[in-house]
Amino acid sequence: MTQFRVSSTVPKLLLGSRAISALWAHRIAASSPHANYKRTVAQLSAPLVPPGLKNEPIKSFGKESTVDWDLLRESIIKLTDNGPLEIPVIVGDSEIYAASSNRLVYNQHNPGNHAQILANVTQANAEDVRVAVEASSAAKEAWLNTPFVDRAAVFLKAADLISTKYRYTMLAATMLGQGKNVYQAEIDCIAELVDFFRFNVKYAQELYSQQPIESTPGVWNRAEYRPLEGFVYAVTPFNFTAIAANLVGAPALMGNTVVWKPSSYATLSNYILFRILQEAGLPSGVINFVPGEPNMVTDELINDPRFASLHYTGSTAVFLNLYAKITANLTSGKYRDFPRIIGETGGKNFHVVHESAAVENAALNTLRGAFEYQGQKCSATSRVYVSESVWPKFSQILLENVSKLIPTNTSAVKGLQSFIGPVIHENSFDKLADVIDQAQTDPELEILYGGQYDKKQGYFVQPTVVRTSNLEHDFLKREFFGPVLTVHVFKDAEYESILESIDSNTNYALTGSIFANSRTAIRLAEEKLRYSAGNFYINDKSTGAVVGQQWFGGARMSGTNDKAGGSNILTRFTSIRNVKENFYELADYKYPSNF
């Protein structure tokens, strides 16, 4: 019989395996470290159910919301009346302002009124970036050893500050800087942002509590969710303040330290968010705020052997470039680890309208999907395929309503109630103007509505609907990231082959929707388009995923599909260590078979 020596406080006994099991079952239930561990987890769990874990209610800003409107107007005035805000680089404890250093300055403009400068943003130089890495390394040990409750509390408090004290400031900054109307700002920099911070705490808690499900008698197995070894580089897009918050917040919550390069076109709201995190108790160096020239910042960071992860959202082209640089460094032996590369990128999102669809619902959702926030959501509907038999009604409803959309400066008193505003910057405006010019002259394209653009005061592009009969046309493949929707009308009998074409004619696979009442048509779409979208909608628009409800992200050239707003993303910022502790001492090297 195999002999075990039971160590420590257990009397030395020679027991059969059944007796050992009974003994350990009793001890585990009573007072073993395993039981303590379970208790610890349970005790930790109680205060960790984030207060009020429900999606943040969205304020309507209807006619009756006079107090909300007053507070919003006041905040817009406050942010603009004193002239541009001076924004520093913040690395560890140091705040570097251009005025007192020899750094360059980038002026962030209001895209709806480009003469208005909102912020003078100090641009980090190479030395600042290197200091950011040192600051993140210095902060690392203390932060990873900070109890989870304390890390979580920072983000929960920040969420509360945003939904209350700073709500109108955040709205104003996002509206002014990123050209959103109040509804789009509300669902982004308040609801989605706050949801990310709160739901991530819940997801992290669930992750930590996932432990090995078996420990044989005398053994305690456990999993330690270590943060990554090194720092996380967060590169954030202009179009969602919430996405920036999640790109820095998710890794930091899991005990990582972060160097954050915000988008030049969203620095105002991102900086205010950073200050809120500080007010909520974020220690210095955990997140370092490094606005600067993207290539220089990136090269400094990814050439450092401590680079552990890229957390990116933006265009596919930039992601491919970053991926290639990181891979080259990896294969030349620069890193100790395989860096975790997480990127959510572009899309060419589709709506399909089947002959059985509720046509008004399909048309109105298409309008919203294509033109809310001027088509500048990665999830924006940019191609719609409509059954010939419903096209007359669909087009009439779509075009009649699109003609009511007048691009306006949504942060100016007169434009506050507008549905659409400006596109983000001159490059985007010029690119969209070229797209529209092409539509005017290309014989395969017909402009059904729109086609005007004007950048005298702000970057305004009229919502434009273009029709093509060429299924292979570039307009059905290329991401424009603006208010241009391409339509293809198909014969009812061609439904199945249209689905096949949608699946194969772009490399993107972010979002898409089927509008139909026939279950057969819905089933066919769900199957044929299985890999065409990471977020698939039935009788709803392709935009508007909600944290905790629709986990967001796409595959193929739309990204690594790690699903923001779900728990999966958090696993990417942990490196699990499995610990086996043995409470027995071996008394004989032999196996029973070695008699």
Ligand SMILES: NC(=O)c1ccc[n+]([C@@H]2O[C@H](COP(=O)([O-])OP(=O)(O)OC[C@H]3O[C@@H](n4cnc5c(N)ncnc54)[C@H](O)[C@@H]3O)[C@@H](O)[C@H]2O)c1
């Ligand atoms: N899939 C998603 O979840 C998601 C969400 C939002 C936006 N997007 C995509 O983002 C794009 C729009 O956002 P954008 O205009 O901010 O994108 P962008 O690619 O221009 O910029 C994204 C970020 O990358 C930085 N960057 C630019 N060039 C760089 C370089 N050479 N090296 C390193 N960093 C660089 C920018 O400064 C910014 O911080 C669209 O393609 C959209 O589909 C995707």
Ligand SMILES: N[C@@H](CCC=O)C(=O)O
């Ligand atoms: N959660 C947003 C993501 C937008 C990306 O830019 C949506 O689903 O529309």
